[in-house]
Amino acid sequence: xxxxxxxxxxxxxxxxxxxxxxxxxxxxxxxxxxxxxxxxxxxxxxxxxxxxxxxxxxxxxxxxxxxxxxxxxxxxxxxxxxxxxxxxxxxxxxxxxxxxxxxxxxxxxxxxxxxxxxxxxxxxxxxxxxxxxxxxxxxxxxxxxxxxxxxxxxxxxxxxxxxxxxxxxxxxxxxxxxxxxxxxxxxxxxxxxxxxxxxxxxxxxxxxxxxxxxxxxxxxxxxxxxxxxxxxxxxxxxxxxxxxxxxxxxxxxxxxxxxxxxxxxxxxxxxxxxxxxxxxxxxxxx
Ligand code: HMG
Ligand code: MG
Numbered sequence: 001x002x003x004x005x006x007x008x009x010x011x012x013x014x015x016x017x018x019x020x021x022x023x024x025x026x027x028x029x030x031x032x033x034x035x036x037x038x039x040x041x042x043x044x045x046x047x048x049x050x051x052x053x054x055x056x057x058x059x060x061x062x063x064x065x066x067x068x069x070x071x072x073x074x075x076x077x078x079x080x081x082x083x084x085x086x087x088x089x090x091x092x093x094x095x096x097x098x099x100x101x102x103x104x105x106x107x108x109x110x111x112x113x114x115x116x117x118x119x120x121x122x123x124x125x126x127x128x129x130x131x132x133x134x135x136x137x138x139x140x141x142x143x144x145x146x147x148x149x150x151x152x153x154x155x156x157x158x159x160x161x162x163x164x165x166x167x168x169x170x171x172x173x174x175x176x177x178x179x180x181x182x183x184x185x186x187x188x189x190x191x192x193x194x195x196x197x198x199x200x201x202x203x204x205x206x207x208x209x210x211x212x213x214x215x216x217x218x219x220x221x222x223x224x225x226x227x228x229x230x231x232x233x234x235x236x237x238x239x240x241x242x243x244x245x246x247x248x249x250x251x252x253x254x255x256x257x258x259x260x261x262x263x264x265x266x267x268x269x270x271x272x273x274x275x276x277x278x279x280x281x282x283x284x285x286x
Contacts, residue, residue: 003267008233011035011254014251015239017057019056028045031282032067033067039270041072043074044233047077047079064091069095077101098139102142106161109151109153110151110153113152134172143179148193149180156193158195162199165201175205180208185214190208190220195227204230208229208233210232210233222260234251236279236282
């Protein structure tokens with residue numbers, strides 16, 4: 001099995017989307033630019049979603065315009081529908097590598113809360129986005145939220161997550177990031193969920209996205225590593241949350257994930273010292 005773990009930094013998006021203060025574009029860009037020098041290959045920098053729903057991400061077009069692109073870094077943005085795709089196309093800068101992330105929920109309650117529609121409808125809305133991205137040569141990843149627990153529907157059955165994975169993979173092959181949106185997962189529930197999902201998608205195609213409410217995120221990463229996953233999302237300084245998931249706290253901190261996986265002998269290519277500086281900067285934004 002690969003000794004390389006790929007870290008997908010989501011702090012500038014998942015972290016900052018949940019801050020009540022308005023973060024100036026210059027501060028977001030300074031954080032992204034610092035992260036870009038750390039050896040990270042994937043940095044999620046914003047969302048093309050409704051500014052009424054998530055005002056903190058309304059300036060993503062300016063973030064894309066003002067950041068200093070670094071070769072070998074892929075800048076990610078969330079895009080739920082064609083309106084978001086059009087926003088991305090208008091904002092993207094030539095010769096920069098981007099990835100669009102589409103997102104669905106494994107539970108109907110969170111789908112309604114986060115996207116104002118059913119799971120099936122959310123897939124119908126993201127399908128043309130995936131097609132447009134493919135036509136434009138832009139990479140796509142897919143998020144599945146509430147992979148163990150939903151703030152509205154309670155515990156989520158592993159089979160529901162496997163079904164959600166099948167729905168996304170029927171649209172196109174893509175990396176699937178499995179979100180413990182409210183950080184209620186445990187090694188037991190995460191392990192059971194992964195067992196079901198690995199039946200429909202190989203571990204190499206999966207990423208773990210753990211929020212840390214219950215303090216179980218690192219233990220959940222360990223069980224995911226044991227099951228073959230080699231990609232994890234994290235937020236520098238433990239920034240994070242989701243405005244439509246009551247109780248969603250920060251994502252697991254990038255520096256904590258680095259300490260864990262480096263300690264277990266994995267390589268990431270990410271410089272811990274640069275991440276420590278970025279974590280300090282991120283904490284100063286709160
Ligand atoms: P809706 O109200 O059902 O949409 O929202 P609509 O199509 O009826 O449009 C309503 C208005 O929004 C219209 O404007 C549209 O133009 C506009 P109006 O005519 O009223 O002026 N609109 C848009 N504006 C900008 N960009 C767009 C867009 N789409 C419509 N893309 C919608 C549906 C999807 C827009 C809304 O529910 C939404 O924006 N939701 C986003 C929620 C979100 O970003 N949540 C956080 C990210 S997900 C997350 O954090 C979980 C994750 O981290 C994994 C995990 O932890 O589990 C990824
Ligand atoms: Mg999240």
